[in-house]
Amino acid sequence: MDYTVMLPAAGSGRRMGAGENKLFLPLAGKPILVRTLSVFQNDPDCAGIILAVRPDERERIREMLAAHGITKVTAMPAGGGERQDSVRACVRAFMEAGGKDDSVIMVHDAARPFLSRRVIRELAETVREHGAAIAAVPSKDTVKQVADGIVESTPDRSTVWLVQTPQAFRAGLLAEAEEKALEEGFIGTDESMLVERLGHPVRVVGSTYDNLKMTTKVDLAIGEALLKRQEE
Ligand code: C5P
Numbered sequence: 631m632d633y634t635v636m637l638p639a640a641g642s643g644r645r646m647g648a649g650e651n652k653l654f655l656p657l658a659g660k661p662i663l664v665r666t667l668s669v670f671q672n673d674p675d676c677a678g679i680i681l682a683v684r685p686d687e688r689e690r691i692r693e694m695l696a697a698h699g700i701t702k703v704t705a706m707p708a709g710g711g712e713r714q715d716s717v718r719a720c721v722r723a724f725m726e727a728g729g730k731d732d733s734v735i736m737v738h739d740a741a742r743p744f745l746s747r748r749v750i751r752e753l754a755e756t757v758r759e760h761g762a763a764i765a766a767v768p769s770k771d772t773v774k775q776v777a778d779g780i781v782e783s784t785p786d787r788s789t790v791w792l793v794q795t796p797q798a799f800r801a802g803l804l805a806e807a808e809e810k811a812l813e814e815g816f817i818g819t820d821e822s823m824l825v826e827r828l829g830h831p832v833r834v835v836g837s838t839y840d841n842l843k844m845t846t847k848v849d850l851a852i853g854e855a856l857l858k859r860q861e862e
Contacts, residue, residue, distance in 0.1 A: 631675055631734065631754040632677045632733075633734040633735060633736055633750075633757075634678045634679070634680065634729065634736075635679050635680070635736045635737075636682070636721060637667070637682070637738055638716035638737070638739065639681050639682060639683055640682045640708070641709075645845050646846060646850075647846075651687060652844060657743065657850065660698075661694060663694065666739075666740050666743040667695070667698075667740075668698070669743065671701070671702050678702055678703075678704040680723050681706050681740070682710075682716035682720050683707075688706055705723040705727065714811065714817055714818060721735070721804055721808055730801065731800065732801070732802065733801045734757045735799060735804060736750070736796040736798040737797050737804075741844045742794065742795055743853070744838075744840050744842060744853070745794075745796065745841045749796070749837045752835045753765060753835050756833050760833050761830060762800070762831065762832040763798050763832065763834070763835050764835065765793075765795060766792060766793045766834050766835070766836070767792050767794070767839055767841075768792075768836075769787060769791060769792050770839075773787065797821045797822055799825060803825060803828070804821060804824075807827065807828050810827065810828065811824045840856055842856075
């Protein structure tokens with residue numbers, strides 16, 4: 631089932647403390663960005679990749695794509711100050727290139743190289759039928775709401791899910807949600823929040839615990855260990 635993926639890659643990687651975009655860091659010898667792109671490059675259902683980049687990194691990324699045989703990138707719009715701005719730039723580029731309202735699009739963090747083909751397929755199938763679906767795992771830990779260092783409440787753990795990407799949508803629905811959020815000055819921490827604000831139900835697809843986001847040095851160490859295990 632065909633889909634197009636939007637990859638925001640225009641972050642600064644401050645929490646990684648690498649002094650440059652963390653996506654350039656090697657994970658077992660290959661840049662994180664290349665590892666994530668390869669998942670989609672190798673998926674026959676992926677019709678194209680739209681990559682939001684920092685303008686000063688565009689050339690370096692172009693060279694990286696050529697060196698690693700990544701041919702499915704169809705546009706590289708400039709990202710923005712917030713992740714949401716970068717995603718909106720991708721969605722606009724998709725629509726301007728003639729993308730249809732009922733196409734399936736997925737938003738995926740360029741910093742999550744371990745997603746599985748099974749999760750992508752289930753998301754695409756769910757979106758075809760329902761319009762919006764996100765990858766998530768049940769929380770293994772108890773979650774507390776905390777204010778000023780004091781516990782305020784404890785949600786029932788059986789209802790708490792930790793949300794990842796991909797987050798998949800009918801293109802027209804995400805485009806509408808993005809523009810409404812922009813108009814109203816709302817900044818969310820994921821795309822689902824924007825679609826929830828339209829009142830549209832968002833389905834949850836069970837993902838895997840190893841679909842980690844490379845955010846800090848610890849994540850890199852875990853990522854390297856995961857790759858080693860895959861190679862054994
Ligand atoms: O910082 P964080 O890891 O949450 O970023 C998630 C993804 O969003 C990364 O792939 C990062 O490059 C991207 N991003 C972006 N534009 C921003 C901030 C983050 O494209 N302004």
